[in-house]
Amino acid sequence: MQFDIFTLPFNIGLYFILIYAVVRCVRWFSDLSKADKLRLQRGFFGRPFSQSIREIFLESLIHRKILKTNPRLGYMHMSLAFGWFLLILFGTIEADVFGTHHLNAPYKAIFFRFFNPDHGQTPFERSYAFLMDFILAFVLSGLLLAVLKRFSSKIVGMKKTTRLKPLDKIALTSLWLIFPSRLIAESLTCGAYGTGSFLTGTLGSFFASFLPANELAYPFWWLYSISLGTFFVLLPLTRYMHIPTELFLIFARNSGITTGDQPGSYKEIQTYSCSSCGICIDACQLNFSAGITNIQSAYLMKGIRNNTNVSDIAFNCLMCGRCDQKCPVGIELSPIRMIHRRNQENPVQSGKLIDRYFPARLKPVQPKTVPEPSYAWLPEQEVEKADVLYFAGCMTHLTPAIRNSMISILDASGLNYSFMDKDGGICCGRPLMLSGQDKEARELINRNSQIIWKSGAHTIVTSCPICYKVFRESYYLDVEVLHHTEFIQKLIADGSLRLNFMRKRIAYHTPCELGRGSGIYKAPKDVLKHVAQFQETAFEDENGLCCGGSLGNMKISNAQRRAIASDVAAELTKGNPDILATSCPLCKKTLAAVTSVKVADISEIVASAIIDPAEKKKSKDSCRMPDLAVDFKM
Amino acid sequence: MEKFGFAISKGRQIDYDANSRHIAAYISEREPSFRACIECGCCSGTCTTGNFTRFSLREMHILMKRGENKEVHDNIRKCMLCGKCILVCPRGVNTRNVVTLARQAFQIYESNAV
Numbered sequence: 001m002q003f004d005i006f007t008l009p010f011n012i013g014l015y016f017i018l019i020y021a022v023v024r025c026v027r028w029f030s031d032l033s034k035a036d037k038l039r040l041q042r043g044f045f046g047r048p049f050s051q052s053i054r055e056i057f058l059e060s061l062i063h064r065k066i067l068k069t070n071p072r073l074g075y076m077h078m079s080l081a082f083g084w085f086l087l088i089l090f091g092t093i094e095a096d097v098f099g100t101h102h103l104n105a106p107y108k109a110i111f112f113r114f115f116n117p118d119h120g121q122t123p124f125e126r127s128y129a130f131l132m133d134f135i136l137a138f139v140l141s142g143l144l145l146a147v148l149k150r151f152s153s154k155i156v157g158m159k160k161t162t163r164l165k166p167l168d169k170i171a172l173t174s175l176w177l178i179f180p181s182r183l184i185a186e187s188l189t190c191g192a193y194g195t196g197s198f199l200t201g202t203l204g205s206f207f208a209s210f211l212p213a214n215e216l217a218y219p220f221w222w223l224y225s226i227s228l229g230t231f232f233v234l235l236p237l238t239r240y241m242h243i244p245t246e247l248f249l250i251f252a253r254n255s256g257i258t259t260g261d262q263p264g265s266y267k268e269i270q271t272y273s274c275s276s277c278g279i280c281i282d283a284c285q286l287n288f289s290a291g292i293t294n295i296q297s298a299y300l301m302k303g304i305r306n307n308t309n310v311s312d313i314a315f316n317c318l319m320c321g322r323c324d325q326k327c328p329v330g331i332e333l334s335p336i337r338m339i340h341r342r343n344q345e346n347p348v349q350s351g352k353l354i355d356r357y358f359p360a361r362l363k364p365v366q367p368k369t370v371p372e373p374s375y376a377w378l379p380e381q382e383v384e385k386a387d388v389l390y391f392a393g394c395m396t397h398l399t400p401a402i403r404n405s406m407i408s409i410l411d412a413s414g415l416n417y418s419f420m421d422k423d424g425g426i427c428c429g430r431p432l433m434l435s436g437q438d439k440e441a442r443e444l445i446n447r448n449s450q451i452i453w454k455s456g457a458h459t460i461v462t463s464c465p466i467c468y469k470v471f472r473e474s475y476y477l478d479v480e481v482l483h484h485t486e487f488i489q490k491l492i493a494d495g496s497l498r499l500n501f502m503r504k505r506i507a508y509h510t511p512c513e514l515g516r517g518s519g520i521y522k523a524p525k526d527v528l529k530h531v532a533q534f535q536e537t538a539f540e541d542e543n544g545l546c547c548g549g550s551l552g553n554m555k556i557s558n559a560q561r562r563a564i565a566s567d568v569a570a571e572l573t574k575g576n577p578d579i580l581a582t583s584c585p586l587c588k589k590t591l592a593a594v595t596s597v598k599v600a601d602i603s604e605i606v607a608s609a610i611i612d613p614a615e616k617k618k619s620k621d622s623c624r625m626p627d628l629a630v631d632f633k634m
Numbered sequence: 635m636e637k638f639g640f641a642i643s644k645g646r647q648i649d650y651d652a653n654s655r656h657i658a659a660y661i662s663e664r665e666p667s668f669r670a671c672i673e674c675g676c677c678s679g680t681c682t683t684g685n686f687t688r689f690s691l692r693e694m695h696i697l698m699k700r701g702e703n704k705e706v707h708d709n710i711r712k713c714m715l716c717g718k719c720i721l722v723c724p725r726g727v728n729t730r731n732v733v734t735l736a737r738q739a740f741q742i743y744e745s746n747a748v
Contacts, residue, residue, distance in 0.1 A: 558726030
């Protein structure tokens with residue numbers, strides 16, 4: 001009978017966490033909506049299954065995304081996750097091949113060396129022992145980085161690392177203890193029996209030369225077992241819950257489940273999948289430009305998990321979506337934040353530990369006590385019939401240059417258009433949504449929808465990315481919604497807009513709502529490349545910065561906004577462009593206030609490049625000299 | 635008694651002792667820039683809502699500071715939070731937060747009163 005009392009802590013921990021994970025997954029599954037359950041079932045027994053397995057291997061074990069963005073940090077995570085996985089895998093094989101029985105209990109593989117101290121006599125056994133030592137060394141190298149990271153996060157190339165709660169720290173310590181205690185326990189046993197490979201063997205014979213190795217080994221085997229057991233038992237209460245949860249998340253996501261706009265099981269799965277790695281903290285501009293370090297998504301997830309009041313965190317965010325792009329787990333951080341903005345929860349907090357760790361799951365959403373509709377006073381507007389409707393939006397009315405440019409572009413295009421909010425229309429509803437007031441926003445949306453329907457337009461063009469996003473996502477319209485950059489791109493493509501080429505270098509600032517928010521990256525750049533020399537910056541497309549003027553944040557002060565804007569302007573004008581272009585009136589206003597470089601909207605640049613109709617006749621065939629454009633790039 | 639079409643008009647003095655300025659206090663505690671307002675009226679000048687009604691954020695500011703909360707309560711929900719006023723404010727008042735906090739304050743004090 002191969003059993004020793006010291007394996008008990010490990011066994012208790014292991015079976016506890018296995019049962020806990022299964023129960024938790026079943027409850028999560030049963031809380032999914034009916035449609036999502038069906039999706040998950042189809043996904044699990046269908047094609048997404050292999051995709052999920054692949055993703056689990058690449059992301060949960062290899063940590064490919066982190067490796068790409070930050071190799072050192074990626075190596076740290078990979079060595080711990082993948083190394084530990086290999087250790088378990090090859091340990092199980094080792095116990096099966098070299099042990100006395102086949103199909104052993106898990107503890108026999110984990111403590112294989114203890115039960116088979118004289119393993120490693122034949123050459124084959126020796127080479128296998130070498131492999132095991134090698135994997136252990138791999139894990140330990142990552143552990144070393146992890147320990148160093150706690151003292152100075154710069155070592156792994158991070159500016160900030162996540163602050164932990166006490167229980168996390170205990171779990172972290174037990175995790176750190178697992179591998180060194182294994183190393184010492186194995187080394188001492190190997191030392192006593194003269195086995196082991198380059199790591200355990202060498203260290204073992206060194207210990208055995210002056211220590212009673214055989215007697216000392218036993219306490220270290222205990223330590224190894226206890227640290228494993230502690231880690232497993234604490235796992236559900238700490239951020240390490242992400243290890244089992246992430247597997248579930250990957251299956252759910254690949255089956256096509258999305259967060260939606262209401263709290264639910266999938267949102268909970270996502271919050272538990274956050275490992276508090278801190279990549280979102282480094283990506284956040286509020287952190288590196290405005291010095292706000294307690295509201296990043298990692299802390300939001302932590303707050304939700306700990307059942308604390310997160311309403312301050314939820315509202316203090318630019319909603320720029322940079323963290324969504326950077327999150328290696330692929331958690332839909334902004335939608336989760338929006339859910340918490342919508343359900344502004346009551347700050348009722350009981351300080352009891354039990355409530356914090358075992359919250360009442362899926363709290364019934366309390367209906368907000370909202371007074372009667374607030375916008376009943378809005379006047380009925382007269383609607384002009386037109387093919388194309390131009391909606392400038394509130395912010396564009398503050399930047400008359402953009403509005404006038406768009407009018408001249410629309411005039412030049414020769415389309416039958418109507419200016420929907422010529423005398424100042426009503427708001428599109430997005431700002432209200434961003435502040436969590438969907439019901440009020442819906443009133444405005446209905447108003448605007450009516451106007452659009454009545455006009456009979458087939459296309460609506462807007463100058464403001466904020467309006468653009470809400471038109472596309474929250475208006476149920478049967479019309480084509482275009483941002484003016486897309487619209488101009490179309491006009492250029494079908495030849496109805498002829499433009500000069502300007503000898504100017506232009507850098508482009510991607511507005512958050514247009515770029516990450518709506519996925520429009522190409523159109524603005526195509527237009528710019530058509531009219532001038534485009535200059536790349538270090539922050540293009542998904543990595544674009546937020547200008548700081550975002551309506552998403554209610555909390556930050558004017559000075560903090562300026563600090564963010566100054567940093568952004570400084571970064572984008574590093575190449576000394578003649579013009580800093582953008583495609584959002586709000587970004588334009590925010591950036592123009594903090595830089596000496598000319599800031600202009602794409603529509604302004606295009607409008608200034610429109611060829612005079614009189615001139616157009618003169619040189620009808622080739623107004624744009626393509627050869628010149630090529631020369632200019634040099 | 636003959637009616638000549640005259641009446642005694644209501645008192646128009648602002649009684650700071652009688653008026654409760656708790657709404658203004660609630661806001662300035664959470665949004666200190668509220669105090670920076672000089673009531674210049676730029677916000678009202680650019681206001682999207684003000685384009686259709688006589689809603690004026692400047693007026694709201696003055697009334698809240700005086701403690702004449704009734705009218706503020708009736709009108710503050712008209713704001714669409716579009717954010718133009720933030721951009722034009724020469725004093726850097728975070729007006730959207732002021733409006734949101736005012737709504738919040740009314741909601742809190744109303745539910746407490748019941």
